[in-house]
Amino acid sequence: MNQIKLQQTKIKVKQVLNPNRYEHTLGVMYTAGALAMRYHEDMYHALFAGLLHDCAKAFPESACFTLCNSFCIPITEVERKNPGLLHAKLGACLAQKEYGISDAYVLDAIACHTTGRPNMTLLDKILYVADYMEPNRCEAPNLGEIRRLAFEDIDECLYAILESTVAYLKQKDAVIDPMTEETYLYYKKELNK
Numbered sequence: 001m002n003q004i005k006l007q008q009t010k011i012k013v014k015q016v017l018n019p020n021r022y023e024h025t026l027g028v029m030y031t032a033g034a035l036a037m038r039y040h041e042d043m044y045h046a047l048f049a050g051l052l053h054d055c056a057k058a059f060p061e062s063a064c065f066t067l068c069n070s071f072c073i074p075i076t077e078v079e080r081k082n083p084g085l086l087h088a089k090l091g092a093c094l095a096q097k098e099y100g101i102s103d104a105y106v107l108d109a110i111a112c113h114t115t116g117r118p119n120m121t122l123l124d125k126i127l128y129v130a131d132y133m134e135p136n137r138c139e140a141p142n143l144g145e146i147r148r149l150a151f152e153d154i155d156e157c158l159y160a161i162l163e164s165t166v167a168y169l170k171q172k173d174a175v176i177d178p179m180t181e182e183t184y185l186y187y188k189k190e191l192n193k
Protein backbone atom coordinates (compact mmCIF):
# COMPACT_ATOMS: atom_id res chain seq x y z
CA MET A 1 0.00 0.00 0.00
CA ASN A 2 2.66 2.49 1.04
CA GLN A 3 4.88 1.49 -1.87
CA ILE A 4 2.04 1.94 -4.38
CA LYS A 5 1.01 5.26 -2.88
CA LEU A 6 4.63 6.43 -2.92
CA GLN A 7 4.97 5.60 -6.64
CA GLN A 8 1.68 7.35 -7.46
CA THR A 9 2.73 10.40 -5.47
CA LYS A 10 6.09 10.47 -7.26
CA ILE A 11 4.35 10.59 -10.63
CA LYS A 12 2.09 13.42 -9.47
CA VAL A 13 4.99 15.42 -7.99
CA LYS A 14 7.07 14.96 -11.16
CA GLN A 15 4.24 16.49 -13.18
CA VAL A 16 4.12 19.70 -11.16
CA LEU A 17 7.74 20.45 -10.25
CA ASN A 18 10.40 21.68 -12.66
CA PRO A 19 13.11 19.08 -13.43
CA ASN A 20 15.74 20.60 -11.11
CA ARG A 21 13.31 20.81 -8.21
CA TYR A 22 12.19 17.26 -8.87
CA GLU A 23 15.81 16.01 -8.82
CA HIS A 24 16.34 17.84 -5.52
CA THR A 25 13.11 16.30 -4.20
CA LEU A 26 14.28 12.77 -5.06
CA GLY A 27 17.64 13.54 -3.42
CA VAL A 28 15.88 14.66 -0.23
CA MET A 29 13.54 11.66 -0.32
CA TYR A 30 16.31 9.07 -0.55
CA THR A 31 18.59 10.91 1.89
CA ALA A 32 15.71 11.07 4.39
CA GLY A 33 15.17 7.35 3.78
CA ALA A 34 18.84 6.61 4.52
CA LEU A 35 18.72 8.69 7.72
CA ALA A 36 15.54 6.86 8.75
CA MET A 37 17.47 3.56 8.44
CA ARG A 38 20.29 4.95 10.55
CA TYR A 39 18.06 6.35 13.31
CA HIS A 40 15.26 3.75 13.25
CA GLU A 41 12.60 6.18 12.03
CA ASP A 42 9.62 4.95 10.03
CA MET A 43 10.86 4.59 6.45
CA TYR A 44 7.65 5.66 4.72
CA HIS A 45 7.19 8.68 6.95
CA ALA A 46 10.66 9.83 5.90
CA LEU A 47 10.12 9.04 2.20
CA PHE A 48 6.76 10.85 2.02
CA ALA A 49 8.10 13.84 3.97
CA GLY A 50 11.03 14.09 1.54
CA LEU A 51 8.89 13.60 -1.54
CA LEU A 52 6.36 16.26 -0.58
CA HIS A 53 8.47 18.79 1.34
CA ASP A 54 8.75 21.20 -1.62
CA CYS A 55 5.42 20.37 -3.34
CA ALA A 56 4.27 24.00 -2.92
CA LYS A 57 7.28 25.11 -5.00
CA ALA A 58 5.14 24.17 -7.98
CA PHE A 59 3.46 27.57 -7.60
CA PRO A 60 4.81 31.08 -8.19
CA GLU A 61 5.08 33.25 -5.10
CA SER A 62 1.98 35.30 -5.98
CA ALA A 63 -0.10 32.12 -6.16
CA CYS A 64 1.29 31.04 -2.78
CA PHE A 65 -0.26 34.11 -1.16
CA THR A 66 -3.61 33.38 -2.80
CA LEU A 67 -3.49 29.71 -1.81
CA CYS A 68 -2.51 30.55 1.78
CA ASN A 69 -5.46 32.91 1.98
CA SER A 70 -7.86 30.36 0.56
CA PHE A 71 -6.65 27.72 3.03
CA CYS A 72 -6.75 30.29 5.89
CA ILE A 73 -3.02 29.83 6.57
CA PRO A 74 -1.83 32.85 8.61
CA ILE A 75 1.04 34.78 6.99
CA THR A 76 3.61 36.46 9.25
CA GLU A 77 5.31 39.76 8.52
CA VAL A 78 8.61 38.00 7.72
CA GLU A 79 6.83 35.62 5.32
CA ARG A 80 5.17 38.56 3.59
CA LYS A 81 8.62 40.05 2.95
CA ASN A 82 10.15 36.64 2.07
CA PRO A 83 7.44 34.70 0.26
CA GLY A 84 9.90 31.87 -0.35
CA LEU A 85 9.35 30.85 3.28
CA LEU A 86 5.66 30.22 2.68
CA HIS A 87 6.15 27.00 0.76
CA ALA A 88 6.75 25.02 3.95
CA LYS A 89 3.39 25.71 5.62
CA LEU A 90 1.58 25.68 2.32
CA GLY A 91 3.32 22.44 1.36
CA ALA A 92 2.07 20.76 4.55
CA CYS A 93 -1.46 21.90 3.73
CA LEU A 94 -1.23 20.65 0.12
CA ALA A 95 0.32 17.35 1.28
CA GLN A 96 -2.83 16.83 3.29
CA LYS A 97 -5.45 18.15 0.90
CA GLU A 98 -3.97 17.29 -2.50
CA TYR A 99 -1.80 14.24 -1.76
CA GLY A 100 -3.89 12.56 0.94
CA ILE A 101 -1.29 12.54 3.75
CA SER A 102 -3.16 12.42 7.04
CA ASP A 103 -0.29 11.77 9.45
CA ALA A 104 0.36 14.93 11.47
CA TYR A 105 3.92 13.77 12.20
CA VAL A 106 4.74 13.95 8.46
CA LEU A 107 2.79 17.18 7.89
CA ASP A 108 4.54 18.92 10.81
CA ALA A 109 7.98 17.94 9.46
CA ILE A 110 7.07 19.49 6.09
CA ALA A 111 5.69 22.62 7.77
CA CYS A 112 8.93 23.33 9.66
CA HIS A 113 11.49 22.25 7.06
CA THR A 114 12.72 25.77 6.21
CA THR A 115 13.11 27.18 9.72
CA GLY A 116 13.21 24.23 12.09
CA ARG A 117 11.50 24.67 15.45
CA PRO A 118 12.44 24.17 19.08
CA ASN A 119 12.17 20.58 20.30
CA MET A 120 12.04 19.04 16.84
CA THR A 121 10.85 15.47 16.36
CA LEU A 122 13.24 12.91 14.89
CA LEU A 123 11.41 13.16 11.57
CA ASP A 124 11.65 16.99 11.62
CA LYS A 125 15.41 16.66 12.08
CA ILE A 126 15.78 14.03 9.37
CA LEU A 127 13.93 16.16 6.82
CA TYR A 128 15.74 19.37 7.76
CA VAL A 129 19.15 17.69 7.50
CA ALA A 130 18.29 15.79 4.29
CA ASP A 131 17.12 19.01 2.63
CA TYR A 132 20.46 20.66 3.38
CA MET A 133 22.80 17.87 2.36
CA GLU A 134 21.12 15.75 -0.33
CA PRO A 135 23.56 14.72 -3.11
CA ASN A 136 22.57 17.47 -5.58
CA ARG A 137 23.48 20.21 -3.10
CA CYS A 138 26.87 21.77 -3.62
CA GLU A 139 26.67 25.39 -2.45
CA ALA A 140 27.33 25.18 1.32
CA PRO A 141 31.04 25.33 2.25
CA ASN A 142 30.81 22.79 5.07
CA LEU A 143 28.88 20.05 3.27
CA GLY A 144 31.53 17.37 3.74
CA GLU A 145 31.49 17.78 7.49
CA ILE A 146 27.66 18.02 7.59
CA ARG A 147 27.29 14.80 5.59
CA ARG A 148 29.66 12.99 7.91
CA LEU A 149 27.98 14.31 11.06
CA ALA A 150 24.48 13.47 9.77
CA PHE A 151 25.11 9.75 10.14
CA GLU A 152 27.14 10.10 13.32
CA ASP A 153 25.04 12.44 15.50
CA ILE A 154 21.93 14.05 14.04
CA ASP A 155 21.61 16.64 16.83
CA GLU A 156 25.18 17.86 16.32
CA CYS A 157 24.51 17.93 12.59
CA LEU A 158 21.29 19.89 13.03
CA TYR A 159 23.11 22.41 15.20
CA ALA A 160 25.97 22.77 12.72
CA ILE A 161 23.45 23.54 9.94
CA LEU A 162 21.54 26.04 12.08
CA GLU A 163 24.77 27.75 13.11
CA SER A 164 26.06 28.13 9.58
CA THR A 165 22.62 29.17 8.26
CA VAL A 166 22.27 31.94 10.86
CA ALA A 167 25.89 33.08 10.29
CA TYR A 168 25.34 33.13 6.52
CA LEU A 169 22.10 35.14 6.75
CA LYS A 170 23.67 37.63 9.18
CA GLN A 171 26.70 38.10 6.97
CA LYS A 172 24.43 38.72 3.98
CA ASP A 173 22.34 41.11 6.09
CA ALA A 174 19.31 39.07 5.08
CA VAL A 175 16.13 38.87 7.14
CA ILE A 176 16.21 35.91 9.52
CA ASP A 177 12.90 34.25 10.27
CA PRO A 178 12.44 34.55 14.07
CA MET A 179 11.71 30.81 14.15
CA THR A 180 15.15 30.03 12.65
CA GLU A 181 16.80 32.16 15.32
CA GLU A 182 14.65 30.65 18.05
CA THR A 183 15.51 27.13 16.88
CA TYR A 184 19.21 27.97 16.75
CA LEU A 185 19.18 29.40 20.29
CA TYR A 186 17.14 26.45 21.56
CA TYR A 187 19.68 23.91 20.29
CA LYS A 188 22.62 26.04 21.33
CA LYS A 189 21.36 25.79 24.90
CA GLU A 190 20.19 22.19 24.56
CA LEU A 191 23.61 21.04 23.35
CA ASN A 192 25.56 23.30 25.75
CA LYS A 193 27.28 25.24 22.98
Ligand SMILES: [Fe+2]
Binds near residue numbers: 113114
Ligand atom coordinates in the same frame (compact mmCIF):
# COMPACT_ATOMS: atom_id res chain seq x y z
FE1 LIG B 1 11.91 23.85 0.84
Ligand SMILES: [Fe+2]
Binds near residue numbers: 024028053054131
Ligand atom coordinates in the same frame (compact mmCIF):
# COMPACT_ATOMS: atom_id res chain seq x y z
FE1 LIG C 1 14.00 21.45 -0.46
